[in-house]
Amino acid sequence: MGSFRGHALPGCFFLTAGLWWAGRFSLRYATHRTKRLSSNSTSTRMVSLSSQRRLEVIEGSTILFFSVVGMLAEQFAPGGPHLHLYDYTEQHWDKLHNWQHATMYLFFGLAGVIGLLVHTTGAAPLALDRLMLAIAFFMEGFIFLYHLHGRAMLDVHIHQLLLYSVFGQALLSFLEVFHRGNILLELLRASLTILQGSWFWQIGFVLYPPSGAEWDLMDHNNMMFITMCYSWHLAIGSAHCQPGLLHRQLCGTIQIEEHPSHGDGTAETQRERAGVRG
Amino acid sequence: MGSFRGHALPGCFFLTAGLWWAGRFSLRYATHRTKRLSSNSTSTRMVSLSSQRRLEVIEGSTILFFSVVGMLAEQFAPGGPHLHLYDYTEQHWDKLHNWQHATMYLFFGLAGVIGLLVHTTGAAPLALDRLMLAIAFFMEGFIFLYHLHGRAMLDVHIHQLLLYSVFGQALLSFLEVFHRGNILLELLRASLTILQGSWFWQIGFVLYPPSGAEWDLMDHNNMMFITMCYSWHLAIGSAHCQPGLLHRQLCGTIQIEEHPSHGDGTAETQRERAGVRG
Amino acid sequence: MGSFRGHALPGCFFLTAGLWWAGRFSLRYATHRTKRLSSNSTSTRMVSLSSQRRLEVIEGSTILFFSVVGMLAEQFAPGGPHLHLYDYTEQHWDKLHNWQHATMYLFFGLAGVIGLLVHTTGAAPLALDRLMLAIAFFMEGFIFLYHLHGRAMLDVHIHQLLLYSVFGQALLSFLEVFHRGNILLELLRASLTILQGSWFWQIGFVLYPPSGAEWDLMDHNNMMFITMCYSWHLAIGSAHCQPGLLHRQLCGTIQIEEHPSHGDGTAETQRERAGVRG
């Protein structure tokens, strides 16, 4: 939907998802380290395991719900195609932009469904949820890539910048298939999701300014400012991944000397995962 | 062969291969998990090991057979070059498109031969079959890449989309050299093979429509539709990878609580492989 | 700052950082191997562990200090924007180049802050310092990439060459998240940092020659020379990574026969790390 609201809607989705992931992953990291010190009993692990699974189920349902909302909005909002793909009277495709956006939501919906299946039935390999997420992000970027023909320079540029975060998320999700539970990959993915969400808002403000003051879409200085603005969004977005870490720092005792094995992220998470799964 | 049948033929090959792989890998995943619960005796493993090898031999022979069929069809079909490469009378290369297609089949034929050698004699390292498959897919994409000069916009675009699945298959096969038996890589490769097969049919229907109604090859809306259509093919193609998983879900008991170690795909397959090979 | 000094300043920063890393990593490699032979007591390891951490803290503080210096220089040097981003009287962005350079310094400053946090409090996963460094290098390259519109051919080319080392450093830092302590990745990163530093000087000499003799920015031969010159910089830069290795060679006894396990870099560093952390 080429409008301010059409960009604000996905912006809200991705902002919410990114902030949720940032909070969830950084708090899990903080609590796990504390827990490891106090108790290592099997019952605690079981509780942790089932609560993790419950979170994943809630996540899958939410993604599915918002994807369906997005698809319906693209199809049945005023001016939408109402499921008509081809206009036989005028012999051309009907409202392809709406159809393309609905397709993007479709893949996120599939990722939600698969996430639900994986975590409720256990019939599929666990990492399939991350793989579907990687595919959903990749297809979003793929459709955007061929979405920009014949637009103004700044319009193309501002959407291209979006692709950095989208393909970055696809790559990170794919890496998580092999390095599941790596806190750094998870937090970086959360940062990029926040970046994507806030950037959708930025696109809305630049291309459909609510204040009415139009941007000059062919001005080279605007392009340079937008590029820099993108990096600021990343800096602010990644700052939201710190709360769990700071929380740990504030209420944590000085545990470093006693725990010289606070190794790199990989070794860290392997033990962590062993704690969760084992 | 620039014709509907010239695209339908490889389409059938890749569709068959993709559906076969999807069925084989997902069923192997489903049965292995069930088997692990019931019996772990060495004799069962031996049976499984030799049946796996028999499947690989059948696969290699089939790939080899269809590659030879494809090469002969490109060379000796009416209008083919009949092994003449250079036309000395008119001083130019003869029917280079047919020669290029035959070269693509050649590399798949080599992959079939190597697969046969690896699994019948054991003289070569096991992962060589996946490496040759990666090379075969890469060379297919490589030749396609330089195959499209001076064609119409939609013609170029629809072939370029094919390259996503071809290079994706090459990359996944190469990753399987290092992560052999990872169910997710295998199913993703199967999905991309189905996608490639169905896309060949799509190309045939768009460029050489049997109904006779020509597509406008320079219409930008057609390009946007085709891009979206490609993503639908992927969604439908990957749905065919679920039967084994669903089968397991339907006849499987709730085994998750008893098996808290149902880790990520990697750990999964390592144990699985140990079960098969060890 | 489009001036000789504006390129010499970051050149000094990166040269210093690169030489420091080259010396630190190669000497650590040399001494660890010697130490492993003589003593393996726990107390030695503790000393080594805390001295490593102290070095990281000093490094983080230094990076932070020079980033702040760089940001202040870009903002408040004569001709700088003095924190004004938009010129309301003339309706355009103000001194965007300075703002972009300050943004680059900002990300290095963030990397310094995170490095300090990681190594003083232990609240965050250890590998986060390398991840932030990777992001800082990536954002530097990203901003440079969209920084070069409408310049002369040689100007564009000489800055593009810089991107090889910048994105190379980003990639190597990201790999270090997973392979922390791998001496080869560390030395290669040091080499590329030296290369980036010396190349900033080269850019200064070519675009703003202190001698006054202007280069012809459209001459194709100059481009070819500059390309070759870049590879010489790399050759000379990587030579500075050898002192620690040579030192070991000079004072080391012939230890190879007694230690047939001098494996590849990976195995090497895992044991090394175990020595440091364990």
Place this chain on the structure above:
Amino acid sequence: MGSFRGHALPGCFFLTAGLWWAGRFSLRYATHRTKRLSSNSTSTRMVSLSSQRRLEVIEGSTILFFSVVGMLAEQFAPGGPHLHLYDYTEQHWDKLHNWQHATMYLFFGLAGVIGLLVHTTGAAPLALDRLMLAIAFFMEGFIFLYHLHGRAMLDVHIHQLLLYSVFGQALLSFLEVFHRGNILLELLRASLTILQGSWFWQIGFVLYPPSGAEWDLMDHNNMMFITMCYSWHLAIGSAHCQPGLLHRQLCGTIQIEEHPSHGDGTAETQRERAGVRG
């Protein structure tokens, strides 16, 4: 040197290197598997270890020798720059192509020197030889990449194809830093080296035909033929990597049933390496 002999010389170098590697790696693979069956005593391993090191030293010396020969030929052959870089009388760079070729040889010479240092003194990490080889191949490709401005279409295309094998070799050598001794990576690198060597000859025959019959450098059909020709070179080149494997097959007994652990290439080589080094 823009001449037939200027392309035949590096062609010979790379062909020799590729065939040598193909023979060495495939024979090592074949003999190791046989040896593991018959004897596992420590003395055998010591012999194998020292013979491996002797081979590496010979290799390093040979690479160094031919690099020096190449550099001298580029500099002092009739028409070479004789170490003059800048022509002060005519104010332009002198014979930059020769200088660029000499720079390529320089990096291979450095790789040879480092290989010698690594395997004679043991002062540096073992994997450094592969890293230097990766850098040497990368710099060769890098310089070629900016070497082709303003040439005819076929001339550019035929050199671009070379870049596939050059960057492929760089990537494979870099992967060997982490997966040293993986037989598949080694054989693939050998194949690409043979491909590069034979392709240099092909370039010589196309651009400077000894028969005198000039190729039409702007003919699109020639480009398509050359692309296909490249894939044939790869097919023939990789066939030379099979002798060791075939040798094993011919004289090997059926050992598969007795050795169910003939795992994938990675596991294979890890044990192999343990046999060599341990």
